[in-house]
Amino acid sequence: MKVGAIVPAAGRGERLGGRDKVLAPLGGRPALAWVLDALVRSEVVEAIVVVASEANRTAIESLCRSLPTTVPVAVTRGGAERALSVRAGAETLGAATKFVLVHDAARPLVTPELIRRAVDAVQRHGAVVAAVPVVDTIKQVALDGRVVTTPDRRSLVAVQTPQVFRFDWLWEAYRRAGASLVTATDEAMLLERAGFPVYVFPGDPENLKITTPLDLAVAEFLLARRRSA
Secondary structure: OOEEEEEEEOOOOHHHOOOOOOOOEEOOEEHHHHHHHHHHHHOOOOEEEEEEOOOOHHHHHHHHHOOOOOOOEEEEEOOOOHHHHHHHHHHHHOOOOOEEEEOOOOOOOOOHHHHHHHHHHHHHHOEEEEEEEOOOOOOEEOOOOOEEEOOOHHHOEEEEEEEEEEHHHHHHHHHHHHHHHHHOOOHHHHHHHHOOOOEEEEOOOOOOOOOOHHHHHHHHHHHHHHHHO
């Protein structure tokens, strides 16, 4: 298999008032449904693994069974941390997979075009992440709130998913991480720590992450505008 996708969907959604953000209604469907639809319509993903929690696994399995697609979609149990969940997804895909695409279930506005761009980029570089330029001035601060420095924002990007990697690189990064695996906030960090070169490719400003109720409202607006265009 050339490209398999992992969709981490085991988050707890503390900042969304305890609601499960991956199943939150968006445009008349669960948010996760939009992610799965984009992966299928990209026509470059050959298998999908959704990593669920014990609390939402039954609902996610029901959603996946209802998808009108010939792309196989499996659901597996996630871990306590994101990195453990994605590793569980990689184990489900298996080492016969050439490239692993990871996309957060909490980013429901991903497009098939962005997914295709990711897969095209990984074939050139081996490890790639979607990113957009930072438009705000960023301050690094100490624990007491004192400003330490202001980095040049021209060298900064905000990273998104999808992130795509050679399977063998990702698995080697897991091996080298050891106990530090759970401290990684994304898979690119694991590969960076393991010494693999990671490249960015142009992301999409509308590919926002649902974290707060405001994010959900903005996503609803953007989706409605996209559907009426």
